Amino acid sequence: MFTDADVAALYDVLNPWNAERPDSAFFDDLVMSAQAVLDVGCGTGSMLHQAREMGHAGRLVGLDPDRAALERARRRADVEWVEGVAADAAWDREFELATMASNAFQCFVTDEEMRSSLVAIRAALREGGRFVFETRHPQARAWEGWNPGNATEVVDGSGRRLRVSHTVESVAGGVVSLTETTSEADGEVLWVDRANLRFLDVPELRGFLDEAGFVVEEQFGDWTRGPVTDSSRVIIMIARRA
The missing domain is CATH 2.20.25 (N-terminal domain of TfIIb)
Known part of the structure; x- marks a missing residue:
């Protein structure tokens, strides 16, 4: 037998959150510098688990529609775990930082889903709060x-x-x-x-973010904060609630 729980556990084997990896370290630094963090598409919760291990003492909330992944995430009870999708989130200016790691942003497939999700994420952020995500460059x-x-x-x-x-x-x-x-x-x-x-390119991403009320603060083409170039495999966006 292979169950939903097995799938969630296997995900952690295939995609370990490791502070020595540049992508993990990039998000760890941002999370540790914010007092209230919402991780959208948190999956099994590895990033927020790591934040607690590193001494984060503020509010950490993980949101994901996958019940089996959340059950695995709930191994730590000192994080808030919420089952649901971004578009249905109803937080109102409660977070300094919202994140979407591990290319979770690419699960917003339709324009409608993209727009409603970004509006809800923006509403969850305090004035000047930041939304950080990465997506594979097409x-x-x-x-x-x-x-x-x-x-x-x-x-x-x-x-x-x-x-x-x-x-x-x-x-x-x-x-x-x-x-x-x-x-x-x-x-x-x-x-x-x-x-x-x-898969969205930079102009398309900026268009959706602008429409939702975000201002792109920085964009990178690698985890060392290099620019987006013709050879970039990833697009990393840091957008601020306008």
Whole structure:
């Protein structure tokens, strides 16, 4: 058997939050400098867990629609965990910082979902509060590497040898539809998950942020705060509530 809980646990094995990684360190610095933080798409809560481990004494809130991921996040009770999507959030000027790490921003697929989510995130921020997220740069065409030939082999927490592979089903209008398949070492399929991810370039991102009432404060093309260039694989945005 392979359950929702197994999927959540496997996510942490495949995507460990490690302060030595440049992306983790980038977000850690921002979180530790803010007294009240909302992590949108918090998943299993690794970033906020790390903040507490590092001594964060303020308010930390994680929001995610995945119940199994939140159950894993709730291993720490000193963080507020909320089940739901960004568009339905109803906080009113309660946070200094809102984050979306690990490319969670790409799950806003439609224009309507994008607009309503950004409006809700802005409303949750205090005057001058910042929203920080990263998204894969479409020019890098990351989806071209998402194929069974690039499968990842891993040992999960129970000692099972697993194989995780991806297959792209379609690329249209900036949206990539794909499946993620988790199999036993012998090839027996345990789990198939489907997802849609939206790829936006800098002008498109700025357009949505401006419409929602944000001002882009900084943008980077790598985790060392370098500029966005023709070879950037990531776009990192720091936007302030206008």
